[in-house]
Amino acid sequence: MSRFIAALAVFILSIGGMVAPVRAQSQTAPVSSGPRFLDLGVSGLFSGGGSSEPDSVTEVLQAGAHDPKGRGFTFQQVELSLGGAVDPYFRGDVFVILQLDRNGETHVEIEEAALTTLSLPHALQVKAGQYFTEFGRLNATHPHAWGFVDQPVVNSRMFGGDGLRNPGVRLSWLAPLPWFSEAIAGVQHPGGGTAVSFLNTKENESFAGHAIQDRPVRSFADMLYALRWLNSWDLSQSATLNLGVSGLFGPNATGSGNRTEIYGLDAYLKWKPVVTERGFPFVSWQTEVMARRYEAGEDKALLRDRGLYTQILWGFAPRWVAGLRYDWADGDDPEDPMRDRRRRISPNVTYYPTEFSKLRLQVNVDRPEHLNKDVYGIWLQAEFLLGAHAAHAF
């Protein structure tokens, strides 16, 4: 299997090489002197470090699928990104993740593979295929673009290790208001391991002690519905504020007719002066608050979970960014590692030799209620970006 994957990767890379022989660029965007039919990029994300607890504990605490998982080295992911204009009407983007687990097994995931319309009338845009649900800010952001080594606790609890992503279709509309205002409504398949709060149909799994049943999708009522409204204002030439509200509605697999609802608020404030040296200095503040209502078991017992993370990134000198993140989550079950009260503080510092490489050192001070003690972790992360990579949204 892994040999096949390697051959596939080599094949894809050689096609990319033929299509666009020359790639160098300013910031993280595609450049080619030849025809631009396919932009191809590869990013690799690795980490090393350790925790004050053994790996069996770290694997549970570091619940993101691409988080560092234990003492020594973790291969977090290699991401292949392929994208470009399909024709005058669509662009297509495919992200394939290759992951090497701690037993040396390689796993392949189709992270995203979606078509997006380019010029529908009335400021509409349709996206269809496999894609990250646009809930809050972090869920739809690829791991290599995160400001921290690992995923926030609340995201792991609400959306699982891989984030919420499934096949579906969504419509976005830019409202004709004097400021940027985008409304998004989508419907996605509710099942599988990438929808853990919904029809997670993985075998031999339970949710908060309630057995997961085989519950097929029977009607439109069984689909996962996602709503989001994002607004953005330039407070001045150098400060921008984004405020978003998101909601998810779908079935869950602990009983027939059981429903899950997740609500979220997100804020992003970025300050960057007009005159910068290579994009520095800047300060960004990002916060997401989420709450989940989960009907569990045949008696539809109501489980309420909530959590937040708030993080600040300070680009204090060219190439250098300092970060601080605070996590808090609670689900009123002191024994369950995924529902206990959890607090974590994560300071870090990142050095970017260029936009295409980075080195990051992060410390986690973690206080999980079910362990009843502090857990310390220290992680060093390295990343490289090769080829073209789609520039990141603001």
Add this chain to the structure above:
Amino acid sequence: MTTWKWVFPISSIFVGFFSTVSPAWGKMNVLATTTDLAALARAVGGERVDVVSLTSGRQDVHFVDPKPSLIHQARRADALILVGADLEAGWLPPLLSSARNGKILPGAPGHVDTSKAVRLLDAPGARVDRSQGDVHPQGNPHHWLDPRNAAAAAHFIQARFARIDPEGRSYYKGRADDFERLIEKRLSEWQARLAPFEGRRVLTYHRSWDYFARRFGLVVAGELEPKPGIPPSAAHLAKLVRKIKDERISILIKEAHYETQSARFLAERTGLRIVELPLSVGGAPGVETYDQLIDVLTEKLRGAFQEAGG
């Protein structure tokens, strides 16, 4: 009463809708990625266009955030004028794919890539990779600093404006011709200003002054950046100290957004003069039009060369 209380909010939504869909009746909505291109668009479009620049004249256009407010503006544009050669590659693609505006996508008449109107310098050929730094494979994108390129870009813009707004064809043509005449007239004046210093060797911080230097007979002997986009290292600066002395280089041209520490290091050891120059319209007080920009650049350089003597 209950029905009437909805009239005001609903009618204001409709008024808001129509007033934002067509903000300027009859005028073409033009976006430019830089203030220089906005100045050219105003020179060509005159009364028939509304021009907005997405960046400020003091900003480093390599590093712009694709803020939602820029998407908001791009949604309603009839034309987008860009420098091209991947200068805006870090932020324009996400803007274009979010704007839902077919009029400004690559291939449409409203996608006005001015790098197509000029001959680009420093194209590195096929064997470029990122170990050479931030090299633009199509060539050096700072083409607007040669006044003849600006005139060529103005004609390119004029032809595109005429395709989008055919009724204004002769108007745009006339104004582009006027602009070219103005540039030609002033060019001989500007060249005369720098003629006494022809062949002088200068250092630049970033490789942004090649077009300007070529037009005005100056020689760019080297850059403070060891490779494009890579900040100066101590070893590179030490090499430059020898080079400045050996080649009797007297002037360093630097943009305001780059650090001054390395420049001062060289100045203290060699007597090099640091000349801070605006790269764009709006980059210095009193630089509101394209010809004012070149006027200020040539005047400041003449002053610096005279003070440097020799």
